[in-house]
Amino acid sequence: MTTTSPTNTAPGLDPVPPVASPARNRVRLKLGAGQQLKGGPLTYLALVVVGLGSIFPLYWTLVAASHDQQRVLDSPPPLLPGGRLWSNLQTAWDQAHLGKAIVNSVIVSGCITAATLFFCTLAGYAFAKMRFRGRGALMTAVIATLTIPPQLSVVPLFMMMADIGWGGKLESVIFPTLVGAFGVFFMRQYLLEALPYELIEAAKVDGATNIRIVWNVVLPAARPAMMVLGMLTFVQAWNDFFWPFLALSQDNPTLQVALGQLSASYTPDQSIVMAGALISTLPLLLVFVVFGKQIVGGIMAGAVKG
Amino acid sequence: MATTTPTRGAPTPPAGGSGAVPNGRGTWRSRLWRLDDLASPYAYIAPFFLVFGAFGLYPLLYTGWIALHRVEMTSLSTSEWVGFDNFTKILQDSEFWTAVTNTFLIGVISTVPQLLVALGLAHLLNYKLRASTFWRTVVLTPYATSVATAALVFALVFRADGGILNWVLHFVGIGNTDWGNGEWTSKIAISVIVIWRWTGYNALIYLAAMQAVPTDLYEAASIDGATRWQQFRKVTIPSLRPTILFTIVISTIGSMQLFGEPLLLQGGTLGSTGGNEHQYETLSIYLYNYGWKLGHLGPAAAVAWAMLALLLLIALINLIVGRFLRKSAA
Numbered sequence: 001m002t003t004t005s006p007t008n009t010a011p012g013l014d015p016v017p018p019v020a021s022p023a024r025n026r027v028r029l030k031l032g033a034g035q036q037l038k039g040g041p042l043t044y045l046a047l048v049v050v051g052l053g054s055i056f057p058l059y060w061t062l063v064a065a066s067h068d069q070q071r072v073l074d075s076p077p078p079l080l081p082g083g084r085l086w087s088n089l090q091t092a093w094d095q096a097h098l099g100k101a102i103v104n105s106v107i108v109s110g111c112i113t114a115a116t117l118f119f120c121t122l123a124g125y126a127f128a129k130m131r132f133r134g135r136g137a138l139m140t141a142v143i144a145t146l147t148i149p150p151q152l153s154v155v156p157l158f159m160m161m162a163d164i165g166w167g168g169k170l171e172s173v174i175f176p177t178l179v180g181a182f183g184v185f186f187m188r189q190y191l192l193e194a195l196p197y198e199l200i201e202a203a204k205v206d207g208a209t210n211i212r213i214v215w216n217v218v219l220p221a222a223r224p225a226m227m228v229l230g231m232l233t234f235v236q237a238w239n240d241f242f243w244p245f246l247a248l249s250q251d252n253p254t255l256q257v258a259l260g261q262l263s264a265s266y267t268p269d270q271s272i273v274m275a276g277a278l279i280s281t282l283p284l285l286l287v288f289v290v291f292g293k294q295i296v297g298g299i300m301a302g303a304v305k306g
Numbered sequence: 307m308a309t310t311t312p313t314r315g316a317p318t319p320p321a322g323g324s325g326a327v328p329n330g331r332g333t334w335r336s337r338l339w340r341l342d343d344l345a346s347p348y349a350y351i352a353p354f355f356l357v358f359g360a361f362g363l364y365p366l367l368y369t370g371w372i373a374l375h376r377v378e379m380t381s382l383s384t385s386e387w388v389g390f391d392n393f394t395k396i397l398q399d400s401e402f403w404t405a406v407t408n409t410f411l412i413g414v415i416s417t418v419p420q421l422l423v424a425l426g427l428a429h430l431l432n433y434k435l436r437a438s439t440f441w442r443t444v445v446l447t448p449y450a451t452s453v454a455t456a457a458l459v460f461a462l463v464f465r466a467d468g469g470i471l472n473w474v475l476h477f478v479g480i481g482n483t484d485w486g487n488g489e490w491t492s493k494i495a496i497s498v499i500v501i502w503r504w505t506g507y508n509a510l511i512y513l514a515a516m517q518a519v520p521t522d523l524y525e526a527a528s529i530d531g532a533t534r535w536q537q538f539r540k541v542t543i544p545s546l547r548p549t550i551l552f553t554i555v556i557s558t559i560g561s562m563q564l565f566g567e568p569l570l571l572q573g574g575t576l577g578s579t580g581g582n583e584h585q586y587e588t589l590s591i592y593l594y595n596y597g598w599k600l601g602h603l604g605p606a607a608a609v610a611w612a613m614l615a616l617l618l619l620i621a622l623i624n625l626i627v628g629r630f631l632r633k634s635a636a
Contacts, residue, residue, distance in 0.1 A: 132348065209342055274462070
């Protein structure tokens, strides 16, 4: 950030009156345009510091998971991975029923992602391209639901789930998050621009019913945004903690819930806990390494009109 | 449905028909088309409203009913009318007020630095950079980390004995901080977890908004002789105002919900009371402890309604501050 100090880094911006030579003027314009500024060494230095801060806790999860607890809590703490990673992973796996937890997490995140993609694309298409009474008000209502935290309804939700026989079951975690307001908004924003009216009209002239238009025109057009929304939803569903922690029982947890229980036991072994944390984080980190660009693009695209 | 689809809404009967029958079928069919056009949009948005109604709105109202009843975890199907007893119970509980204060304090010391750093970071990312996608992905990795993982790693980092932070700090002679048990240090520790997880995400949101600022605004400013800092303050920040307000609202709502971080900060069983002196007990922890650990769902529902009241209060403050800012900008 220190690179922005005007006196020493930006020669074009010192308080010279604007009646300078044309050449000089052009330089100034170039520097003045926010997007065209080149990052100097200090910019990179700052980014490296922030980057290391972002990565280090994850790296240290790996380090802590590969030593025994005593070494982890030693001073000075270990800064390089040790040799106990495999045995710690195995212990964590056995202690916290992680096998079942992984299967559960895959089921929960998979179902939520699939349902979110389908329903949010439908709703997003309706809000973006179809004309119907109450559209504006209903869209506002959708956005407004974003401001209601889940905490407000967990007590009755828990009772309802027990009542209909879903207590402690995966259904109780899947169904409340089947379709979210963010997804509807996200798909609407995308389809507003990506789907020309001409395509829909052409399909109508050909005699297609609405559901056929969705299937043959809307879904193909929405595919890029669905990719991004799918990843964002999966990340969120995979990491969700509060409601699953309250709703699921000890013998049928998702990964995050199992992790919480592992740590909330009376004398948790820290390196085992870290091994569990590693197991629960690795799949998402892999997704991130492969699709980081799309996820970044998705968040930024969703933000512009937010 | 789509097996026999002649030209849609065609005024003339399809070829091959004869006499009055196809004519009748034509109006019947066009009526179906009309119905399809009329009902389809509602059918497409119905799933959202059904799910929200069943698992969002209905429970929200139901919470109000439970808050006026005695409902125990051990017998969920029986309830007994108690009036406002649950509310008086929590309002007279000093632990509740501790939780309110903690939630508020942690909210402030996590949101303010987070958004300021995110703004600066977005500014850096807005430069023309080598491998810009790489940097953006790197600052976003904490977002891919779950609350549970983040809280557990930072629990080790902030540990009093053998914690990595204390080891680093002992080089400057202050290595004996008992982070988890201190009144302020525990709140700072929790805020650090929140800041770590969300700064990159907010930076990307700001970055997106920065890139939407028209370039000629900067050109005009620089022709007027504005320094970079002046441009940042007078052009970038005002253009970002709606986005900044949006992130403030989202972060405030988020900080009302803090649960995993305090629950797992010290590990073991301390989490469900927010530390041995409730020093980092948030409202969500208080709700969880009342409802799930102690098993009294009535007071837990009352806590939920208290949270709703607080949220509305914050929304009101946001509105007033926003209006004030807009006025002072004009």
